[in-house]
Amino acid sequence: MNVSDKYIARMQQHDEVVANMPDTFAHTTCTVRMPQVLRDCVSNNGDRLSSEAVKRLLLLADDMVKNAEIPLPSTFPEQAAKSLTSKHWESLLAGNSYTWQNSPWFLVEQYMFHLVLLMTDYYTTRFDPFYYSKVAELKGDTPWSLLQTAVEISTQEESGSQSHRDQLKRFMMLSLWGNKADGTNEKVKSTMHVAGDSLVFDDYLVLVDHSDQVISDNVGTELLLDLAMADHMLTHNWCDKVTFNVKAEPIYVSDVIPADVNEHVWEMQRETRTPKVQALGKRLAEYVSKGQIVIRPDTYWNQYTFYWEMPVELHARLAREATLVILKGDLNNRRLLSDRLWPPSTPLEEVVPYFPTAFVAFRILKSTPVMGIPGNVVDNLEKEEPLWRLNGEHGTIQSVLKTSSVSK
Missing domain, CATH: 1.20.930.60 (Transcription Elongation Factor S-II; Chain A)
Incomplete structure (x- = not known):
């Protein structure tokens, strides 16, 4: 690049x-x-x-x-x-x-x-x-309760274009908080809940009708909700294809590899799941078989590189194929920031002027580097909550949206 x-x-x-x-x-x-x-x-x-x-x-x-x-x-x-x-x-x-x-x-x-x-x-x-750590979370009730919330949102009747948009925003908030489920950080994981406001949510977030790419993070709750969001975007005609970019090899305990995606889709279809969750699993399996959901592993995600060092081939593929890239989790944000301590209010566009297409980044704050947070918010948090960057109680949904040429 x-x-x-x-x-x-x-x-x-x-x-x-x-x-x-x-x-x-x-x-x-x-x-x-x-x-x-x-x-x-x-x-x-x-x-x-x-x-x-x-x-x-x-x-x-x-x-x-x-x-x-x-x-x-x-x-x-x-x-x-x-x-x-x-x-x-x-x-x-x-x-x-x-x-x-x-x-x-x-x-x-x-x-x-x-x-x-x-x-x-x-x-x-x-x-x-790390397989046994990964499947342990799926044995609990919380992931399935949150997934049930997601399918209820998706199956609600829409009353107009604003409702269509509001549904997606609710999905995005749920997907954001699913990022708390991090296998390397039990302290943050233990604070999981559905309610709560993100620090930053770019309201001017519009998906266009083509192909979205997800740079995945954690298995368990987060992957279940990411798959539900993919189903929602496909079923409600936000896009016609979703690609999950996943690690080629196990890393960070809970990070997604291809086998995890298949297992989560299968787990949704167990007879013990609710009818709506089972139906979701069956739709996802069908989307995979039709090529509307693609699982794409790459060793790039397992390497010590930042996004400004993205290989030419990957840069070109994202520019060519993706209308929007959805970046999940703390690790992907650290790649955007080059794991450097930029002033926290530095605009996102200045920190990341190089990305090949429009992107939105979901993150529960679990490490020190941050960007794009208004100065008054930073000042208040520094006074009232010194560990705000680390405690998993705050999140950001930030985007850089621009026109991109996408070839069908």
Whole structure:
């Protein structure tokens, strides 16, 4: 992707988040949250992991706390040779002597999950080490209660164009709060509820009749609601095709891979679900079979890259195929921001002048970098709620809308 030197210079004026400052969220992530994710991976899998894999994961957890040097993928040559992403990581890390805390936070988080795959022999077994964490959420009542709310919204009769629009806005708000269901952040996940106002909602949000692309985030509640929103957009003629762009490999515990989408659609069709949820599952399966819902994995989403570094092929595809891109979650917002600490009121159009087509970004705030929030809102929150960027109680729905040429 071509971005101007002027933009890069401006972006680099702002600090990238690193993990070596005590009493910061990034430092806590590297020394507490991520090591606990590794220990949970061991306990959740029981004897499904080899004794060697268990030993490796527990040692990795300790190394993160101790700020040890980050090992290269080539430390695990047999698995790295089978991986499509290990070369990316090897080239990034080799010769840099990175340690777990003296490194860019975004890099540390993503690479830790790649190491989990190498350490658990994922590239041989194809066993998702986070599978049991993913399906656990679907056994609870909350995801299905929220999904029932979604299908009730979708099946309400519309009284006019404004009602048509209001229905979609309600869906978007529900989809936003579904983003609380993050497998790496149980503290935020525990605050899930339906009610609540987003910090920023661009009211001038209009979808045009062609093709929408979703850059997916979490499984469970969020994926159920994203699938319901896709069904709503297709059934109510907001668009004629929805593509879900998903991770090619497991990452961040709960991030979506292709198998997760199929499993969630199947789970909707269980006889124990309500008739409306079962009907939703059947419609979704039909949309998939007809090619109106497409599941597209890509290793790009598993790599340490920001959106201004988007590969030319992906940039061209989104520009060509997508009328609108829907970006879900904190991670995708951090990609937009290059994980840098822009002044929080910097307009979205200035932070992201490079995106190939119109986009809307849904985010429950779970990390420090933010953008496009009015100054008076920021001032009030800093005074009244110092942890407003981290506690999962606030969200944004922000968009950059522009005319794009889309070929049928």
